[in-house]
Every structure is written in structure tokens, then in C-alpha cells.
Amino acid sequence: MPELSGAAPLVLGMVKKGRQTGYEIKRLVDVSVRFFWAGSPGQIYPELSRLESAGLLSCAKSPRGGRARNVYSLTEAGERALHAWLTDPSESAFELRNEGLLKVFFADCLSDEEAIAVVRAMRAQHEAILDGIRRATPAYGPGRRFGYITWQYGLGLHGWIVEWCKQTERDLAEGRPPGGAPPPGELEVGRVRELEVEQERRAGDAR
Numbered sequence: 001m002p003e004l005s006g007a008a009p010l011v012l013g014m015v016k017k018g019r020q021t022g023y024e025i026k027r028l029v030d031v032s033v034r035f036f037w038a039g040s041p042g043q044i045y046p047e048l049s050r051l052e053s054a055g056l057l058s059c060a061k062s063p064r065g066g067r068a069r070n071v072y073s074l075t076e077a078g079e080r081a082l083h084a085w086l087t088d089p090s091e092s093a094f095e096l097r098n099e100g101l102l103k104v105f106f107a108d109c110l111s112d113e114e115a116i117a118v119v120r121a122m123r124a125q126h127e128a129i130l131d132g133i134r135r136a137t138p139a140y141g142p143g144r145r146f147g148y149i150t151w152q153y154g155l156g157l158h159g160w161i162v163e164w165c166k167q168t169e170r171d172l173a174e175g176r177p178p179g180g181a182p183p184p185g186e187l188e189v190g191r192v193r194e195l196e197v198e199q200e201r202r203a204g205d206a207r
Contacts (some may be wrong), residue, residue, distance in 0.1 A: 004082070004084075004085045005079055006043070006047070007043040007044065007047040007178050008035065008047060008050075008051060009082065009085050010029070010037060010047075011025065011044060011048060011051060011057075012051065012056065012057070012074065012078055012081065012082045014028060014076075014086075015057065015072050015074055016074055016079075016082060019149065020071045020073065021069060021070065021071055021074050022044050022045045022048055022070070022074070023049075024179055025044050026041050026044055029041065029044070031043045031136040032136065032138070032147060032151075033150075035129065035132070035133055035136075036150070036153075036154060038095070038097075047198065048070070048072055051072075051078070052072070053186070055075060055077050055078075056074070056075055056077055056078035057072045057073065057074060057075060057078055058070075058072065058073050058074075058075050059071070059072050060073070078083075092201065096187060100118070100121065100122035100125055103118045103122070104118055104119060104122065107119075112172060112173075115172060116169055116172050116173060118167050119165050119168050119172065120165070120169060122161075122165055123161075123162055123165030123166060123169070126158045126161045126162050126165065127162055129158050130155070130158040130159060130162060133154045133155055134150065134155070136151070137151065138151050143202075167179075
């Protein structure tokens, strides 16, 4: 059985959910998985052809309005491959590339005003994402429970990031250590004491 990678599980899953053309898949991706699954819409059509060649999808010509249209269905092999991917107990891939957060990480190189602007820009980005998620509210019902559940995940995740940005902006503007961190200097002193305690423990074990 071929191992699914790249856009393959996305495309098979969409066909299983009844989106049988490239256009229908792209439309659903735009209001659902694009919020948590990075990928280009341009991958969809090549992947449909590749999965057909691999025997995981079948294709029927179904012209509409004078236009050629390919309608895809899962083959038995495609059903087995999708099920195997869904039930695979091995660790799922997790990728995270957040340029805004990377800028925050290096914001000690900036003035306070510039650093606050970096956090504010990150907040605006996630507010826009959150707005898109809210506008894409899916229906909940038989066969649609988990689309709604992942939608709730998106609301919670980006809602938390927005609130974190707001609090960080306030803390920086008011000169407070963000999130209850110890004032500058105390952290270093605390770490030195931890090392001293660890060295004393090791010395005691060696006696």
C-alpha cells in the first residue's frame, strides 16, 4: 500500500467528504484546513492526477456548461490508504514557522517602541486569521462533527495568541516584566543559586 505524504491525505480526505473536483476541493480548503495545514492550492490538481495514476482515485469525465470537468472517486485502494493514514499510531508531523514570533524572539535588538510595534503587527495578523475562522463557521451534525471540532481548536488557538499579544503590549508599554517574569537581574541570581544547589547535591552524592 503506498504511503501517503504531502498533499495526498488532504486530497483523499476531501474526495471522501464528497468534494470530487479540484474546484470543489479548493473551495473547501479555503474555508477550512488552510487555517492549520500549509499548502498551495496549486498542489491540488497535480495531486489528483498523481493519485489517479497510483490507483487511489478513479476519474470520470463529466462536462458542465460546455466545460470539461473531471470528477474523482476513491478506489478500494484509496479507501484503504486513507484509513491506514488516519489510524496510523506513529507520531504525526508537526511543523511550525511563525515569522512574527521569530521577530519577537529577536526584539531585544530593538527599542521598546519598535518591539511593541512588532507584537502589535503579530496581533493584527492573528486577528485577521481569527476573523476568517469565525466567518467560516461550519455546520455541526452527522458526518460533520470533527470539522466543527477543529474549527473550535482554531478559535481557541488564535484567540489565545491575540490575547497574549494584547497583554504583552500592555506589559511592555508599562515597563512590567511580561507574564509575571522576575525583574531583570533576579532571573540570573535565581539560576546561579540553582546551579549552586545542584553542585552541592552532586558533591554530597560523591562522598
